[in-house]
Amino acid sequence: MIYDVTVIGGGIVGLATALRIKEQNPSLKLLIIEKEDVVAKHQTGHNSGVIHSGLYYKPGSLKATNCIRGYQMLLDFCEKEEIKYDLCGKVVVATRPEQISILDGLFERGKQNGLDGFKMLSSEQLKEYEPHVKGLKGFFVPQTGIIDYTDVCKKYLAKTQKLGGEIAFNEKVEGISTKNGVSVVKTSKNTYETKLVVNCAGLYSDKVGQMTDERANNLRITPFRGEYFEIKPEKQYLVKNLIYPVPDPNFPFLGVHFTRMIHGGVEAGPNAVLAFRREGYKKLDIHFGELFETLAWPGFRKVAAKYWQTGLGEMYRSFSKAAFTKALQELIPEIQSDDLVAGAAGVRAQACDREGGLVDDFAIFENQQAINVCNAPSPAATSSLSIGQTVSELVLKRF
Numbered sequence: 001m002i003y004d005v006t007v008i009g010g011g012i013v014g015l016a017t018a019l020r021i022k023e024q025n026p027s028l029k030l031l032i033i034e035k036e037d038v039v040a041k042h043q044t045g046h047n048s049g050v051i052h053s054g055l056y057y058k059p060g061s062l063k064a065t066n067c068i069r070g071y072q073m074l075l076d077f078c079e080k081e082e083i084k085y086d087l088c089g090k091v092v093v094a095t096r097p098e099q100i101s102i103l104d105g106l107f108e109r110g111k112q113n114g115l116d117g118f119k120m121l122s123s124e125q126l127k128e129y130e131p132h133v134k135g136l137k138g139f140f141v142p143q144t145g146i147i148d149y150t151d152v153c154k155k156y157l158a159k160t161q162k163l164g165g166e167i168a169f170n171e172k173v174e175g176i177s178t179k180n181g182v183s184v185v186k187t188s189k190n191t192y193e194t195k196l197v198v199n200c201a202g203l204y205s206d207k208v209g210q211m212t213d214e215r216a217n218n219l220r221i222t223p224f225r226g227e228y229f230e231i232k233p234e235k236q237y238l239v240k241n242l243i244y245p246v247p248d249p250n251f252p253f254l255g256v257h258f259t260r261m262i263h264g265g266v267e268a269g270p271n272a273v274l275a276f277r278r279e280g281y282k283k284l285d286i287h288f289g290e291l292f293e294t295l296a297w298p299g300f301r302k303v304a305a306k307y308w309q310t311g312l313g314e315m316y317r318s319f320s321k322a323a324f325t326k327a328l329q330e331l332i333p334e335i336q337s338d339d340l341v342a343g344a345a346g347v348r349a350q351a352c353d354r355e356g357g358l359v360d361d362f363a364i365f366e367n368q369q370a371i372n373v374c375n376a377p378s379p380a381a382t383s384s385l386s387i388g389q390t391v392s393e394l395v396l397k398r399f
Helices: 012-024 062-081 097-112 123-129 149-162 202-209 214-218 233-238 288-296 298-319 321-329 384-396
Strands: 002-008 030-033 090-094 119-122 137-141 145-147 166-168 173-179 182-187 191-199 219-231 242-245 257-260 266-269 340-353 363-366 370-375
Touching (some): 002 012, 002 182, 012 030, 012 149, 012 384, 030 191, 062 149, 062 384, 090 097, 090 123, 119 123, 123 137, 191 202, 202 219, 202 340, 202 370, 214 219, 219 233, 219 288, 266 321, 266 340, 298 321, 298 340, 321 340, 340 370, 363 384, 370 384
Parallel strands (some): 002 030, 030 166, 090 242, 191 370
Antiparallel strands (some): 090 137, 119 137, 182 191, 219 266, 219 340, 242 257, 363 370
8 A cells, every 4th residue: 555644753743743634634545653662752751741832932933933823722622632731820030130131031022922911020929929939030921831742642643543544653764765756664564655754753853854855964863861850749839830940042941940740740850961862861871873973963063062061060960969959949949959859851852953053943844755844842742733734734735
């Protein structure tokens, strides 16, 4: 059988894309290929479960437009499918004088992105939202929420299968070639013929992209591990909902923060350290081939030269619980090292270009053979249905 569309990757972006394609054209023969035995095994299943409002992203960027559109799509989907979520809101807090101008700029950016209900807060007003926070100034974002994205993925897949979509688990894509105008996708177990490949391979999206599009050679996925602590039950009263610092405007991470989770408990983190393998969830997870590729990439070496001080600080926090605690104490001085127990970790697929730029926006390459989603970090989970809609429109033009 020749499939019309083959989606590579069973994370939230691949599943949302498959669902949107089948919803709009149920007659298309669609296959999802996933190398694990379940969906959402990597980035999707290891993130903090935050529904992002669209606050941080450059107005008009793919991140901003897809996050804001995807946010409402996600909420509508969850309402219809009875998936649990909670729009609890978050506070963003400036703890040092030099952060106040950045905080004010973020507040304006949120308004430019069409968010309303923002509320600027004095030091005293912050206490009304988060009694244990210490900050000079902050603001409240009512749109931010919490969810379990693995639950969302399972529902995306169930609906896709109900519409006739198929999924092949435990199959790793090893090569893609062309034969008589049809793509031949070779996996670790089978060979599939398909008219169009859609690459949503996350941490390996550059590798899969290079099989069909030379432009993917200009990017490398650089894996950054984010490590979390969980707050002991007896100290969870210190955090009501979500508490974020003012982010470093030069670094595409949001800083360590506090997140209440949808199934109970409170997480603290993540930091952002270079992972020594793409799926390296533990400090000593090393794949020498992948690590060499990262270190040899000229773009990464430029990033390392530019951000070495930040990187060393993140690495120090990774190995020093005291340093991690100190970062958290900037927001909540009462938190102590003994209040924290080691939690989970996730790995973010961050594309880095040859010139040393950490690609800040979603990156989608299209040619006759394939559509490659080569950079879809946070807020991709919140944006998933919108990204899926964008990609499905590119797909459906061809059929």
